[in-house]
Amino acid sequence: MKASPRKFIGSMVLAVAALGTAAPQAAAQPSSQPPSERQVRAWAATCAACHNTDGRSIGGFPALAGRNADDTYRALMEFQSGKRPATIMHQHARGYTSDELRRIADWFANVKPAR
Amino acid sequence: MSIDRRKFLTAGAAGAGLALAGCASTPSRPLARVVVIGGGYGGATAAKYLRLWEPRLDVTLVERNEAFVSCPISNLVLAGAEKIENLTVRYDGLRKYGVRVVRDDATAIDYDKRVVRLARGDALPWDRLIVAPGIDFLYDQVPGLGTAEAQSRVLHAWKAGPQTVALRRQLEAMPDGGVFAISIPRSPYRCPPGPYERASVVADYFRKSKPKSKLLVLDANSDIVSKPALFRGVWNERYKGIIEYRPNSELVEFDLKRNIARMQVEDVKADLFNIIPPQRAGMVATDLITVNRQWCGVEYLGFESSKIPGVHVIGDAIAPAPAMPKSGFMANNHAKVAADAVIAKLTGQPVNEDPIIANTCYSFLTTTEAVHVASVHKYDRQQKTLVVVKGSGGLSPGRTELEAQYAYAWARNIWADALG
Numbered sequence: 456m457k458a459s460p461r462k463f464i465g466s467m468v469l470a471v472a473a474l475g476t477a478a479p480q481a482a483a484q485p486s487s488q489p490p491s492e493r494q495v496r497a498w499a500a501t502c503a504a505c506h507n508t509d510g511r512s513i514g515g516f517p518a519l520a521g522r523n524a525d526d527t528y529r530a531l532m533e534f535q536s537g538k539r540p541a542t543i544m545h546q547h548a549r550g551y552t553s554d555e556l557r558r559i560a561d562w563f564a565n566v567k568p569a570r
Numbered sequence: 571m572s573i574d575r576r577k578f579l580t581a582g583a584a585g586a587g588l589a590l591a592g593c594a595s596t597p598s599r600p601l602a603r604v605v606v607i608g609g610g611y612g613g614a615t616a617a618k619y620l621r622l623w624e625p626r627l628d629v630t631l632v633e634r635n636e637a638f639v640s641c642p643i644s645n646l647v648l649a650g651a652e653k654i655e656n657l658t659v660r661y662d663g664l665r666k667y668g669v670r671v672v673r674d675d676a677t678a679i680d681y682d683k684r685v686v687r688l689a690r691g692d693a694l695p696w697d698r699l700i701v702a703p704g705i706d707f708l709y710d711q712v713p714g715l716g717t718a719e720a721q722s723r724v725l726h727a728w729k730a731g732p733q734t735v736a737l738r739r740q741l742e743a744m745p746d747g748g749v750f751a752i753s754i755p756r757s758p759y760r761c762p763p764g765p766y767e768r769a770s771v772v773a774d775y776f777r778k779s780k781p782k783s784k785l786l787v788l789d790a791n792s793d794i795v796s797k798p799a800l801f802r803g804v805w806n807e808r809y810k811g812i813i814e815y816r817p818n819s820e821l822v823e824f825d826l827k828r829n830i831a832r833m834q835v836e837d838v839k840a841d842l843f844n845i846i847p848p849q850r851a852g853m854v855a856t857d858l859i860t861v862n863r864q865w866c867g868v869e870y871l872g873f874e875s876s877k878i879p880g881v882h883v884i885g886d887a888i889a890p891a892p893a894m895p896k897s898g899f900m901a902n903n904h905a906k907v908a909a910d911a912v913i914a915k916l917t918g919q920p921v922n923e924d925p926i927i928a929n930t931c932y933s934f935l936t937t938t939e940a941v942h943v944a945s946v947h948k949y950d951r952q953q954k955t956l957v958v959v960k961g962s963g964g965l966s967p968g969r970t971e972l973e974a975q976y977a978y979a980w981a982r983n984i985w986a987d988a989l990g
Contacts, residue, residue: 490922490924491922493910493914493919493922494922494924496623496910497906497907497910497922497925498926500619500903500906501903501906501926501927501928503906503983503987504899504902504903504928504930504980504983504984504987505930505979505980505983505984506983507983507986507987507990508618508622508986508987508990512983513982513983513986514979514982514983515975515976515978515979515980515982515983516976516979516980516983542942542966542970542972542973542976543930543942543944543976546944546945546946546962546963546964547928547930547944547946547962547963549946549959549961549962549963550926550928550945550946550947550948550959550961550962550963551926551946551959555926
């Protein structure tokens, strides 16, 4: 049901390493500490209002559960830049820093997809 | 993520004495008891996520109706393009998560004894309480509509259910060539674009089935409150000669005998009225109201009442943060922030300091085409509130059938997220 904490932490380490030189979007209040797993889970829960709980979409919108983290992150960044056509996702993606989007993408990658 | 074992045991011991043996999946010694009042978009989501994220909690949801009926999409029922049954979801899905669903009326909250009093059943004790009562109507501000008889004849249809079906019947019974008037209260009210969507899709019904009919929009506000250019666009084009918009038209009295709405500057006669009265937080939340004698003030890190600690308020009943609409999407998002904060408090963890929530409201401009408005809201530590992230959000460029499909996809997914 839930993302395994161990897997999650593992992917966080990778994510942080991968971010290395990526300049985060100007944040109003940069956090001094990386967000907790609970924090990222709560951010991802916002997506569930359209993509269903844990990203297990029941149709009409893409399922995010278990999706490759790099693919999700790339899609979100392309929504943000306007490179990827969208009706609404560009408007949502622009509300998040690249770091936040990376962490949300990682979170969904660790969810077991719907049966 | 792992919860400190000792803290857990301490908290568990405190709650264990009074704990009830819940469903099979609830441990016999729950961590704590959380009661959620109201099973709408906010309350149902909160109850589910409390159990999803912390299965050791004993969670009870109190709801007076047998099933959830969605306000979003319900304007299509008025237009004859949808059936109320398709917007109705039972609470069985929540039971699968171990939520105890009690069908009863929460009549009062005793904040000293920490119990919720019910109309029929035994009072429910809580260690933390989430209040999601939705709205009630301020009929005292509309002289002439104070009686039950008046309210059964002049409908609001602003809580989806029997009133929605009844107003559809009234619309069907109205003769072609009749005048239908919708009265909109001053903002803030539940669902900012809702009245204008209602005007649009009912006008679409008139256009096809009663082309000689007229629709008067009597708006207490000085302009269309949400998506003004999009609504004005379709009204001036497709519904030209059907919809007439009158801003600054606040209802001051209703004459039931003569079927006349008295506005500040004029009397308006119509064959059929739909009066959406001014609103306030649901009655059961009266003691939590802090703003304008209407809305419940909260802190936006965890939606805890600014008046009574240990009590969280979510959804349409709260005093909103800037540019935060009273919408089902928002209520669903409030619920998750509140559920996370309740779990944090009950397990001795810090409350998350960087909540990010979002909103999307789809509106149908015709029975088959829709538009949206969206925004992302982040907590600002200086202002201590949620503010719209600069550059985020926006509107549709115009109405499309694709967005009507998305509106339905959104509805089905959020119902599953809240109730399934």
